[in-house]
Amino acid sequence: MTAQKINKFVSRRIIFHIDFDSFFASCEQQYRSELRNKPIGVTAANSRTCIIASSREAKRLNIKTGARSYEAIKVCPNLVLVPADFNKYFEVSKKFLNICKDYSPFTELFSIDEVFMDVTRTHDLFGGPYKTVDIIKKRIKSEIGEYITASFGISHNKLLAKLGSGMNKPNGIFEINKEDVISVYKKAKLTDICGIGERIKRRLEEIGIFNLIQLRNCSLDILIGEFGNVEGQFLKSVGLAIDESEVIPYTEPTDVKSVGRSYCLPKNECDKRVVLQNIYELCEEIGIKLRRLNKKGRTIGIGLNGDRHIHFRKTFKEYVNTGSDIYNLSLPFLKEDFKNQKYTRQIHVWVSNLEDNKNIPLSLFDYANKQEKVTNVIDKINDKFGDHTIRNGFLLYSNKLTTVPNGYMADKFERMKLTKVDY
Ligand SMILES: [Mg+2]
Numbered sequence: 001m002t003a004q005k006i007n008k009f010v011s012r013r014i015i016f017h018i019d020f021d022s023f024f025a026s027c028e029q030q031y032r033s034e035l036r037n038k039p040i041g042v043t044a045a046n047s048r049t050c051i052i053a054s055s056r057e058a059k060r061l062n063i064k065t066g067a068r069s070y071e072a073i074k075v076c077p078n079l080v081l082v083p084a085d086f087n088k089y090f091e092v093s094k095k096f097l098n099i100c101k102d103y104s105p106f107t108e109l110f111s112i113d114e115v116f117m118d119v120t121r122t123h124d125l126f127g128g129p130y131k132t133v134d135i136i137k138k139r140i141k142s143e144i145g146e147y148i149t150a151s152f153g154i155s156h157n158k159l160l161a162k163l164g165s166g167m168n169k170p171n172g173i174f175e176i177n178k179e180d181v182i183s184v185y186k187k188a189k190l191t192d193i194c195g196i197g198e199r200i201k202r203r204l205e206e207i208g209i210f211n212l213i214q215l216r217n218c219s220l221d222i223l224i225g226e227f228g229n230v231e232g233q234f235l236k237s238v239g240l241a242i243d244e245s246e247v248i249p250y251t252e253p254t255d256v257k258s259v260g261r262s263y264c265l266p267k268n269e270c271d272k273r274v275v276l277q278n279i280y281e282l283c284e285e286i287g288i289k290l291r292r293l294n295k296k297g298r299t300i301g302i303g304l305n306g307d308r309h310i311h312f313r314k315t316f317k318e319y320v321n322t323g324s325d326i327y328n329l330s331l332p333f334l335k336e337d338f339k340n341q342k343y344t345r346q347i348h349v350w351v352s353n354l355e356d357n358k359n360i361p362l363s364l365f366d367y368a369n370k371q372e373k374v375t376n377v378i379d380k381i382n383d384k385f386g387d388h389t390i391r392n393g394f395l396l397y398s399n400k401l402t403t404v405p406n407g408y409m410a411d412k413f414e415r416m417k418l419t420k421v422d423y
Contacts, residue, residue: 014129015247016117017153017161018100018136021170023113025055027092028082030147039063040080041072044264048081056170089113092144097250099139103132106247114165116158118247129154133173159243160184162194181241185212193238203227204235215239259289259297260350268306268343275304275344282349283330284323290351291379296321296360297351300330305346310337315353319360322375326351 020026024042029035039058041051051072054063058079063072073079093112100107103126106118119132126132133152140150149171153164160176163184167174176184190201190212207226209215216239224232237243261282269275279302290296296319304310312333320326326349 013118013120013156014123015155015158015161016115016119016129016133017110017155017158017165018115018117018150019153019162019165019169020096020113020148020150022053022056022059023092023148024053024084024089025058025082026148027089028085029055030092030145031088032082035080035082036147038080039076039078040082041067041069042082042084043069044084048083049266051081052084092148095144096140096150099136099143101250103136105251106249108247109250114162116161116247129175130173137171157241157243158245158247159194159238160241163188163192166192178241182213185216185241188212190215195234196238200227200231200235212239216241256293256295256354258350258352258354259286259293259295260301260348261285262346262348264346265344268345270343272338275338275347278347279304279349280323280327282347283326286326286349286351287321287323288379288382290321290354291375293354294357295354296357297354299351299353300326301348301350301352302330302334303346303348304334304338304341304344305348306344307342308337308340310334310341312337319355320351321357322371 025040028040028042029038035055037057038055039061040055041058041063042053044050044052048069051063051065051067051069053065054067054072058072058076061076061079063076063079069081073081089112093109096113097107097109097115100115100117104117104119104122108116110116119129123129123132126135133154137150137152140148151165151169151171152173153161153167154173154175155161155164156178160181164174164176167176167184167188190196190204190210191198193212196204203226204210204215207218207222209218215235218236218239220232220236223235226232227235263278263282265275265278269278298317298319299313299315300320301311301313303312312330314330314333316329320329
């Protein structure tokens with residue numbers, strides 16, 4: 001049953017948003033005591049050029065996410081650079097989720113270090129919302145470690161709960177009631193709202209909206225005129241602090257609309273073969289994901305950023321779910337532009353227009369069914385020994401990609417993989 005149905009007779013929902021403080025860096029400091037109380041910058045595993053997360057101590061010195069490592073070291077010569085270890089972060093995330101689910105079945109893993117909980121019907125069992133927060137905080141401390149802390153936002157909807165968790169960091173609690181909205185909106189920035197990034201902020205500023213109060217007072221017509229129906233409606237509800245969306249329990253299968261992967265090469269890559277190997281590997285990853293979801297797709301998109309931007313998107317007649325099919329179908333359309341690209345830095349591959357396998361007719365050709373059997377065997381081996389254990393010969397001598405989840409884990413697949421383990 002959904003939270004909405006259960007909450008039908010409750011006039012006010014109680015939603016938590018829990019957000020770990022400086023998550024990647026705190027995990028490193030928790031597990032490696034020599035890093036504690038030091039400014040550290042976590043860098044991507046494949047390259048040390050960019051800081052993807054900084055510790056509290058580094059944040060105090062104004063070293064932000066996205067800073068270039070060499071610039072950060074100039075500011076802070078004793079900054080310790082630590083390569084990211086996502087397996088470690090996933091482990092912590094899993095422990096965290098296992099704690100939260102004891103306090104509400106409506107617990108949604110929103111990203112690797114963020115959780116929404118609907119405790120409307122359960123907080124009473126633990127002595128009210130604040131007591132529940134207290135218990136969870138204590139368990140984080142005793143079961144995950146005292147160096148890892150989380151901030152809590154409490155409100156009647158997800159939008160405000162998420163805004164609240166950022167208001168009193170680190171290790172804080174912040175509640176936003178209906179009557180507090182105006183005063184909070186006076187303090188918060190546009191970009192403090194989940195869903196308003198720099199791009200939308202700039203466009204809002206172009207129409208004279210510089211803060212949340214101005215957004216609140218802006219008419220729906222103007223917003224729709226500027227942003228279109230969907231985004232306009234969204235911004236209007238942000239202004240009014242309305243959000244009816246539900247907390248989706250992590251156990252519920254999510255409706256995946258597309259599967260995609262991006263990869264940033266460690267340097268501007270001029271070697272075409274290396275770029276193609278990386279494209280192939282991303283196609284393979286998408287194939288693995290599609291097969292785990294029991295789906296196939298027929299729209300393929302590839303984006304290559306470098307000295308020129310190449311974007312290609314095409315819908316094919318046949319549905320595919322293997323890396324080689326995705327690669328081979330799309331490659332001919334890439335060739336001309338790709339030949340003229342001097343170097344490549346970023347690769348993005350995605351497949352959409354997905355359909356459940358059970359709705360797709362089986363192939364009439366025997367070779368296709370044989371191929372499917374081979375793929376199944378490869379999947380079994382890779383499941384057991386790790387993705388990419390068996391790889392296409394084309395990838396010989398290429399480095400294995402390390403799967404790096406993106407900030408928000410927009411990729412729901414990663415969440416499913418994470419939540420499946422202990423369930
Ligand atoms: Mg966080």
